Amino acid sequence: MFPPREKLLDLILRDSLLANDLRPMxxxxxxxRVLQLLTTLHRPQRVVEIGTFIGYSAIHIARxxxxxGRLVSLEADAGLANLARDNLKTAGVADSVEVVTGPAAAYLTELAQETLDMVFIDADKVSYSAYLKLCFPLLRQGGLLVADDALPDGDFSSESPGDGGAGAVRAINAYNRATARSPLLxxxxxGTGNGLMVSCKHGDQLGDT
Incomplete structure (x- = not known):
């Protein structure tokens, strides 16, 4: 139903993944498209993304x-952060995005409560519940929390190699249960390819996950 991927985005993907021998993550x-649509409808002024990778999701949020409006995208890998910055420039959205290198938790703990309008989580799956606890108080009332890979049927063995990825799947399912059942969300x-869990905050204190 949709037209082919935009040539500019296709070029960014091909150059980033092939030239750097990266898995298509x-x-x-x-x-x-859903991310860009949510951002367009919600009109957030302050957005944080956890997990930049090559900047593909950041481009759509920024658009x-x-x-x-400003997006801060957090990436632990310095090489990927630099690659994402180049891609954001190529896409023409670098002026509205800051890529911060370092542990996401360290950055999040420095933010004031209820100062974010939207958070997008697409990072190490075993930390999803930890990110939920960190991000919930940072969101304003009516803020959006979006998590990718809510449908855990991929290969997460690299994230929890000791159990073949089972730990990552358990973490994603724990996140899904916590957000789906919380009366404050x-x-x-x-149902995108890997599933998005989208939550809107309307309470003050998140329960245990």
Missing amino acids: QIDDDAA GLPPG LSAFI
Whole structure:
């Protein structure tokens, strides 16, 4: 139903993945469109992304930002962070995105509560519940929390090699249960390629996950 991927985005993907011998771990194109749509509708001024990779999701979030909106994308790997910065420039959205290198948890703990309008999580799956606990108090009332890979049927063995990826799957399922059942979040699953869990905050204190 949709036209072929935009040539600029196709070039960014091909050059980034092939030249750097990277696995295609970016969000799928449908999820990218959903992210841009959510951002366009929600009009957030302050967005944080956990897990930049090559910047593919960041490009789509940035494209949906309103005037003056800013995205901070957190990436632990310095090489990937530099690659993402180049891709953001190529896509023409670098002025509205800051890529921060380092542990996401360290950055998040320095932020004031209820100062973010939207958070997108697409990083190490075993830490999803930890990211939920860190991000929930940072979101304002009505803020959006979006997590990729909510449908855990991929290969996560590299993230928890001791158990063949089972630990990562358990962590994703724990995140899904916590967001779906919390009375302080209105959540819905969106059936993209790997699944998005989208939650809107309307309470003050998250329960145990």
